[in-house]
Every structure is written in C-alpha cells, then in structure tokens.
Amino acid sequence: MIDTSTNLTSLISSSSSSFSNGLPGNLLSRRLFFLRDIQVLELLVASFVFIAIHSLRQGKRHGLPIWPVLGMLPSLMAAVRTNTYEWITDVLCRQNGTFRFRGPWFSSLNCVVTADPRNVEHLLKTKFSNFPKGQFFHNTVHDLLGDGIFSADDEIWQRQRKAASIEFHSAKFRQLTTESLLELVHGRLLTVLENAVTNSLSIDLQDILLRLTFDNVCMIAFGVDPGCLSPGLPEIPFAKAFEDATEATVLRFISPTCIWKAMRYLDLGTEKKLKISIQGVDKFAEDVIDTRKKELSLQTDDCKKQKSDLLTVFMKLKDENGRPFSDKFLRDICVNFILAGRDTSSVALSWFFWLLDSHPTAEEKILGEICRIIRDRRDLDTKDKEPMVFRPEEIKKMDYLQAALSEALRLYPSVPVDHKEVVEDDKFPDGTELKKGTKVIYAMYAMGRMKEIWGEDCREFKPERWLRDGRFMSESAYKFTAFNGGPRLCLGKDFAYYQMKFVAASILYRYHVNVVKDHPVMPKLALTMYMKHGLKVNLLNRRKSELDKYF
Numbered sequence: 001m002i003d004t005s006t007n008l009t010s011l012i013s014s015s016s017s018s019f020s021n022g023l024p025g026n027l028l029s030r031r032l033f034f035l036r037d038i039q040v041l042e043l044l045v046a047s048f049v050f051i052a053i054h055s056l057r058q059g060k061r062h063g064l065p066i067w068p069v070l071g072m073l074p075s076l077m078a079a080v081r082t083n084t085y086e087w088i089t090d091v092l093c094r095q096n097g098t099f100r101f102r103g104p105w106f107s108s109l110n111c112v113v114t115a116d117p118r119n120v121e122h123l124l125k126t127k128f129s130n131f132p133k134g135q136f137f138h139n140t141v142h143d144l145l146g147d148g149i150f151s152a153d154d155e156i157w158q159r160q161r162k163a164a165s166i167e168f169h170s171a172k173f174r175q176l177t178t179e180s181l182l183e184l185v186h187g188r189l190l191t192v193l194e195n196a197v198t199n200s201l202s203i204d205l206q207d208i209l210l211r212l213t214f215d216n217v218c219m220i221a222f223g224v225d226p227g228c229l230s231p232g233l234p235e236i237p238f239a240k241a242f243e244d245a246t247e248a249t250v251l252r253f254i255s256p257t258c259i260w261k262a263m264r265y266l267d268l269g270t271e272k273k274l275k276i277s278i279q280g281v282d283k284f285a286e287d288v289i290d291t292r293k294k295e296l297s298l299q300t301d302d303c304k305k306q307k308s309d310l311l312t313v314f315m316k317l318k319d320e321n322g323r324p325f326s327d328k329f330l331r332d333i334c335v336n337f338i339l340a341g342r343d344t345s346s347v348a349l350s351w352f353f354w355l356l357d358s359h360p361t362a363e364e365k366i367l368g369e370i371c372r373i374i375r376d377r378r379d380l381d382t383k384d385k386e387p388m389v390f391r392p393e394e395i396k397k398m399d400y401l402q403a404a405l406s407e408a409l410r411l412y413p414s415v416p417v418d419h420k421e422v423v424e425d426d427k428f429p430d431g432t433e434l435k436k437g438t439k440v441i442y443a444m445y446a447m448g449r450m451k452e453i454w455g456e457d458c459r460e461f462k463p464e465r466w467l468r469d470g471r472f473m474s475e476s477a478y479k480f481t482a483f484n485g486g487p488r489l490c491l492g493k494d495f496a497y498y499q500m501k502f503v504a505a506s507i508l509y510r511y512h513v514n515v516v517k518d519h520p521v522m523p524k525l526a527l528t529m530y531m532k533h534g535l536k537v538n539l540l541n542r543r544k545s546e547l548d549k550y551f
C-alpha cells in the first residue's frame with residue numbers, strides 16, 4: 001500500500017511538472033480526478049481485503065487468531081523471528097499452563113502444549129505407557145537414530161535402558177567417565193584456555209565446551225577420542241557429520257512428512273545432505289566396531305584392561321534370542337548416547353557462565369566454596385602445587401555450585417521442549433481431553449518461568465532457592481523437568497552434574513570469565529538450547545591474592 005501511494009504521489013508531482021511544461025488546465029484537472037479515483041479505488045480494495053481476511057479468520061483461541069488453512073501458524077512464525085520459547089511461555093502463562101495449538105491441516109504441528117506439573121507427572125510417570133515417544137517421532141528420526149534408546153519405545157527401549165542403567169552405575173564405568181574427563185580438562189581444555197589468555201584472544205566458550213563434551217561422550221560410548229578439542233580446534237569429519245545429520249533431522253519436524261519423504265526419495269536438498277552426513281556417521285561407527293571386534297577376539301591386554309565403554313559392554317551382551325547384537329544395533333546404541341550426552345552439558349555450562357557474568361555475588365560464593373574445600377584437604381602440603389585437580393569427593397561437596405548450575409538449568413533447560421504421543425484417549429489432571437494420536441509437548445523452558453511453580457521471583461537467578469542450611473536440595477522431577485522424569489529420567493544426570501561441576505570449578509578457580517560487551521545472547525531454535533551466536537568471552541587470570549582471602 002505505502003509503496004503504491006508513493007508512486008501515485010510521484011505521478012501527481014510528475015503531472016505538475018508536465019503542467020509547468022505547458023499541459024492544458026482542463027486535461028490536468030481531469031487527470032487529477034482520475035488519480036483521485038484510483039486512490040479511492042485502492043482504499044476500497046484494501047478495505048475489502050482487510051474485511052475479507054478478518055471475516056475469513058475463524059476466531060481466536062487462547063488469545064491467538066486462527067486462520068483458515070494455516071491455523072495458528074502465523075502467530076508461531078512471528079514468534080520464531082523473536083524468541084519462540086518466550087512466546088510459548090507467554091501463551092501458557094495466560095492459559096493457566098495448557099493450550100491446544102492448531103497448525104495447518106497439512107502439517108504435523110497440531111498438539112497440546114502443557115507446563116502444568118500435574119500433567120507432566122501424569123504423562124511421564126502415572127500413565128507412562130500411554131505416552132510413548134510414538135510413531136511420528138520414531139519415523140522422523142529413524143534414519144539417524146535407528147532403534148537406539150532415544151527413539152525406541154516399549155521392549156526395545158526397556159532392554160537398552162536396563163543394560164545401560166546397570167553400566168552407568170558400575171564402578172568401572174564411573175572410573176572411565178572421571179578419568180576421561182580429567183584427561184580432557186587438564187590435558188586439553190585448560191591448555192586451550194591458557195593459550196587464549198596468553199595471546200589476549202576472545203574465544204567462543206560455547207564452541208570449546210561443545211568440543212569438550214563431544215570428545216568426552218565419544219570416549220564413553222565408543223571408547224575412542226575424536227580429538228575435537230585438540231590444539232588449533234580442528235574440524236573433525238565425524239563431529240561435522242554428526243552435527244549436520246542432527247540439524248537436517250530437526251528440519252524434518254517442521255516440514256510436512258510427505259515433503260521430506262519426497263525429497264528423500266528424489267535425493268534433494270537437506271535430505272541429500274542428511275544422507276551424506278549419516279554415511280559419515282556410519283563409516284566412523286563401522287570402523288570403530290570392526291576394530292573393537294578384532295581387539296576383543298584377540299583379547300589384547302589393552303582391551304581386557306581398559307575398555308569399559310558402552311560399545312564394549314554391549315558387544316559382550318546377548319539379545320533376547322541369545323545371539324550377539326548386530327553391528328547396526330550396536331551403532332544405534334552408541335549414536336544415541338552420543339546424541340544424548342553430546343551438547344546438553346556444554347550448553348548448560350554456557351548459560352551458567354553467561355548468568356554468572358551478571359551475578360558477581362553468586363560467583364564469589366562459588367569461589368568461596370571451592371577454596372574452603374581446597375583448604376580442608378587433609379594433605380595440605382599439596383595445596384599450592386599446580387595443577388589443582390579436583391577429586392570426585394570434593395566435587396560432591398560443592399553444594400552451592402550444584403545449586404547455581406541447577407538454577408541455570410531451570411531458566412535455560414538444555415532440552416527446552418519435549419514431546420510424547422497419546423496411545424489411547426485420555427484426560428490430563430487439569431481436565432484437558434486427549435484423543436488417541438494427539439501429540440503432547442511439555443515445555444520445560446516455560447515451566448522454569450511460571451510464578452505458580454517457582455513464585456514471584458521465578459525469572460531471577462537465585463541459587464539459594466536450591467539450598468536448605470547450605471546443602472543442595474533437589475526438586476520434584478515434575479517441577480524441575482530439565483532431566484525429564486519417571487522411567488525415562490535422564491540416565492546421565494549424575495554424570496552430567498559431575499562433569500559440569502568439574503569443568504566449572506576448574507575454570508572458575510583459574511579465570512575470570514568476562515562476556516564480551518554487547519555480544520548478543522539468545523537461544524537458537526533447535527532440539528537443544530544452544531546460544532544462537534555462541535558465547536564470546538575474554539578470560540583473565542585470577543590473581544593469587546584474590547584467592548587468598550578465601551583461605
């Protein structure tokens with residue numbers, strides 16, 4: 001509209017100049033009337049279109065307009081350009097915690113969205129078997145995740161969960177995780193950070209932490225170190241293939257199923273990219289599985305002694321028919337664990353460091369806690385010897401740090417929304433009717449920002465809310481949903497806390513982490529809550545005199 005009237009104005013002014021160039025007066029007035037008619041006509045058309053659109057709109061639900069064909073999609077699309085999670089939170093707060101999203105009829109976006117802890121407990125625990133991940137999720141992720149723990153339901157999920165759970169709680173596995181983390185933090189992470197300090201370089205802390213946790217989870221799942229955090233921060237083909245494959249898989253969730261299936265059939269666009277990146281992931285897995293099989297058949301000392309990674313453990317197990325698991329199934333198991341543990345802890349740490357930058361009192365308290373723990377070491381003679389390596393029992397004692405990390409996860413949960421599918425007609429405790437096949441989204445991000453759950457100060461970063469008499473107190477998994485709850489509670493929760501505390505304490509003891517001024521920080525729309533532009537920081541060495549005040 002604006003452009004057209006601008007054109008009309010310029011047409012009038014060009015007519016005036018024609019007049020000065022000698023156009024007869026009556027011709028001019030006829031032309032001006034004609035132009036005025038055009039403007040009136042334009043206004044009429046615009047009004048008609050406006051009225052037509054508004055009469056076509058089928059009304060409002062939950063304060064959101066519903067459009068023919070598109071449903072509530074236009075409101076969602078507008079939110080995608082700003083902050084989708086805040087938009088969902090806003091709608092949920094206005095609707096007492098639950099609303100029904102109507103997407104276009106051709107999409108897979110129709111769903112019930114909830115942030116009500118009663119409903120979340122109902123779907124994650126009370127009626128667990130009525131809310132599986134479902135066929136839609138399974139079909140969408142199957143090319144990448146196959147039948148691994150993340151995408152499987154029922155018996156296939158149960159078997160893996162049981163075996164992995166035993167493994168996760170074994171002493172040998174704990175030793176593997178703590179040793180591999182120690183090696184990565186002291187052998188690589190701190191070297192990379194020290195290099196940045198020496199050369200006064202700003203770094204993307206999120207990228208570095210993502211590299212750290214990728215190497216770490218590959219050591220746990222496959223028993224191999226891909227070397228993403230090596231000096232020079234190289235691009236590792238397997239890591240790149242994995243990242244590309246997850247990004248392309250996520251795109252399937254927002255495309256109509258028939259479209260991505262057609263693109264897959266024709267080998268086009270993102271589907272072509274997905275196919276190539278999955279080949280990269282498969283090649284890596286194949287090589288590792290082959291090598292491990294050879295090692296195990298030779299029963300080399302190295303293999304017998306050291307290997308307690310998931311691949312080796314599952315290779316020694318048998319399926320329900322007493323046969324060893326197929327290579328494909330072993331690949332699926334490892335790929336799923338990598339997906340689960342790859343970037344959840346690193347993005348949580350990124351949000352934590354960002355929050356700490358604007359909460360110096362919380363940082364002081366963490367430092368005080370770390371220094372008190374060091375002071376209490378029985379063998380005080382090691383106190384001043386570098387490097388300061390925190391021991392597992394010391395990490396356990398860091399209650400305030402655990403509270404601060406939980407608070408960061410409450411406000412910025414690594415998995416911001418999650419999804420289930422209804423098997424049989426059901427009803428939520430809040431009265432919402434659920435028809436068979438309905439998709440249900442539970443919004444962890446929104447749950448951390450609801451006054452009904454956390455009180456008036458729900459948007460503030462207050463680690464103290466997690467402490468009673470100075471000790472960390474966990475919350476109900478249906479109120480603090482960052483790690484999921486019920487039978488599908490995150491298997492890596494204890495390890496993730498250990499990993500995050502170890503990394504955070506090792507960094508904070510040595511450096512001030514200052515976020516670069518005006519660096520834009522916002523969530524990226526993905527399965528995991530990455531910072532869209534990473535986290536640019538400058539590191540400064542902590543002076544010894546600064547730490548001395550805590551001893």
Ligand code: HEM
Pocket residue numbers: 149150161217220337340341342344345348409413414415418419481482483484487488489490491492493495496
């Ligand atoms: C801050 C760190 C972490 C957070 C916030 C987190 C959160 C979650 C969430 C929300 C789920 C449920 C996902 C779903 O069912 O759709 C989950 C599942 C899982 N997580 Fe974590 N996770 C973290 C770290 C880890 C780590 C480090 C590992 C492994 C090394 C891990 C292993 C798993 C596994 C295996 C599952 C699947 C459980 C199942 O379906 O039975 N997680 N996690």
